[in-house]
Amino acid sequence: MIDRAVRLSRYLPLILLAALWEALTRLGVVSDLVLPPFTSVMTSWFTLAENGTMFYHIGTSLIRGASGLGLAIAVGTTLGVLMAWVAPIRVVFRPLVQMFYPVPKSALIPLMMIWIGVGDASKIVVIFLGCMLPVTMSAFNGARGVDRVLIWSARSLGATRGEVLCEVIAPAALPDILAGIRTALALSFLLLVSSELLISRNGVGYLISNYGDAGIYTSMFAMVLTVSALGFAADRLYLAFMNRILAWRQ
Amino acid sequence: MNVVLAKSKSAVTAAPVQLDGIASIRIDGVSHEYRPPHGRPVQALEEISLEIRDREFLALLGPSGCGKSTLLYLIGGFLPITGGRITIGDRMVTEPGPDRGIVFQHFALFPWKTVRENVVYGLKKLGLRREDREQRAQAYIDLVKLTGFENSYPSQLSGGMKQRAALARTLAVDPTILLMDEPFGALDAQTRGLMQEELLSIWQRQRKTVVFVTHDVQEAVYLSERIAIMSARPGRIKEIVDCTFPQRGAALLKSPSFMEKVEYVWNVVRQEAIVAQTETAT
Numbered sequence: 001m002i003d004r005a006v007r008l009s010r011y012l013p014l015i016l017l018a019a020l021w022e023a024l025t026r027l028g029v030v031s032d033l034v035l036p037p038f039t040s041v042m043t044s045w046f047t048l049a050e051n052g053t054m055f056y057h058i059g060t061s062l063i064r065g066a067s068g069l070g071l072a073i074a075v076g077t078t079l080g081v082l083m084a085w086v087a088p089i090r091v092v093f094r095p096l097v098q099m100f101y102p103v104p105k106s107a108l109i110p111l112m113m114i115w116i117g118v119g120d121a122s123k124i125v126v127i128f129l130g131c132m133l134p135v136t137m138s139a140f141n142g143a144r145g146v147d148r149v150l151i152w153s154a155r156s157l158g159a160t161r162g163e164v165l166c167e168v169i170a171p172a173a174l175p176d177i178l179a180g181i182r183t184a185l186a187l188s189f190l191l192l193v194s195s196e197l198l199i200s201r202n203g204v205g206y207l208i209s210n211y212g213d214a215g216i217y218t219s220m221f222a223m224v225l226t227v228s229a230l231g232f233a234a235d236r237l238y239l240a241f242m243n244r245i246l247a248w249r250q
Numbered sequence: 251m252n253v254v255l256a257k258s259k260s261a262v263t264a265a266p267v268q269l270d271g272i273a274s275i276r277i278d279g280v281s282h283e284y285r286p287p288h289g290r291p292v293q294a295l296e297e298i299s300l301e302i303r304d305r306e307f308l309a310l311l312g313p314s315g316c317g318k319s320t321l322l323y324l325i326g327g328f329l330p331i332t333g334g335r336i337t338i339g340d341r342m343v344t345e346p347g348p349d350r351g352i353v354f355q356h357f358a359l360f361p362w363k364t365v366r367e368n369v370v371y372g373l374k375k376l377g378l379r380r381e382d383r384e385q386r387a388q389a390y391i392d393l394v395k396l397t398g399f400e401n402s403y404p405s406q407l408s409g410g411m412k413q414r415a416a417l418a419r420t421l422a423v424d425p426t427i428l429l430m431d432e433p434f435g436a437l438d439a440q441t442r443g444l445m446q447e448e449l450l451s452i453w454q455r456q457r458k459t460v461v462f463v464t465h466d467v468q469e470a471v472y473l474s475e476r477i478a479i480m481s482a483r484p485g486r487i488k489e490i491v492d493c494t495f496p497q498r499g500a501a502l503l504k505s506p507s508f509m510e511k512v513e514y515v516w517n518v519v520r521q522e523a524i525v526a527q528t529e530t531a532t
Binding site: 147148149150152153154155156157158159163167168171172174247248249250 | 348350360362372423
């Protein structure tokens, strides 16, 4: 009971913010051309939810995001672990990764559109490239930091070098890898919406820019709130998943 | 206890892989140079020669930084030998292998595996069938008195229990040689005493060649048949002391002959400790 109250009270600032938003717009302190009242935005949200178009766009976006992020996790983890333990791979890829790490990934969006076109592929590639680097770096750091006695123990128990890589180094680096994926998850939403805002025929980013261009601000705000809520929910879900996988840490 | 033993014995004989039984270790003029990532290489070991007999319990004793752990890692095949050679029976050491089990000071259990999974790991590498693996793992978990903790993760265990689990994992693959790197150094005094007793009783039942690294003089005299005392950097074997007593056990700790031996070994080690200290000071 008390637990639940504490948990709910964490969301109190959000409720206060919504109340402030409503008050400022209703009292006319802020013009509703700049910011429509919160309740109008919510009404608009229910209309969009009712006729269902919103869900088609959300679905399209989520598939793009998941594809890009999934690829980034698969390639980034493999590359990071290999970079840590196979010297030639490290020599080739480390400078590349370090060079591209600070590049603002949204700068890749126009480039990829020129190279690959304006369809799904360019958006997936942008998300993939952007999310791969944090995953690679965290996997690399995690794998490098593995205590040598763990590796020696496995070797003296009869494991080959290859087995050590999969059975010791990868799981030992898992906490770092999972933390890197969390960063990548947030980044994937950012890149997803930005790339859809720029040019797209569907997706949540498209909806936001479309409502904005048409001047339907209540719907635009409804979609912005939806994207924020989706990002938040994805992060919470991921966190629960991560804590479950890392239960052995206690 | 007898039931446990019988169980573990039958499980042991079920092992398909076994070695020729000659578990003597010959260390011939072995040197090791430690190369730090930045800075000058350090001569950690210089021209070490030592023979460890089949099924002997030998302690490597010396001040910290004398390279005793390094020598153990060389026997284990974990570090490259830069000069000389180490042979076990008639085979040269080039890499780690399941004939040489190791127990580390900080346990080195796989933290993402339960106690049972840790013990089973090496048994899988031996190629045992599932039922055999489970049976043998249980036998060794019982042997180190961790019954009931099979499904605990290392983070849920005390230091002493972690070291028991690590010992079970190492013993389960039935190595002919047991390498121990200050295995009780991270434990409190009472736990350490208990673990020493248990190690002795296990060793008396399953004779293996044991190389036991420690800086604790009393521990070395109490556990081992011979002590190789090492000198400060660069590490050399300074003296080999014979420590056979008519019988071991708690009573030995209070006997005059035991205390005399401790006193003697202490004097040899002390000189080296002083040298090591003044060296680090300069």
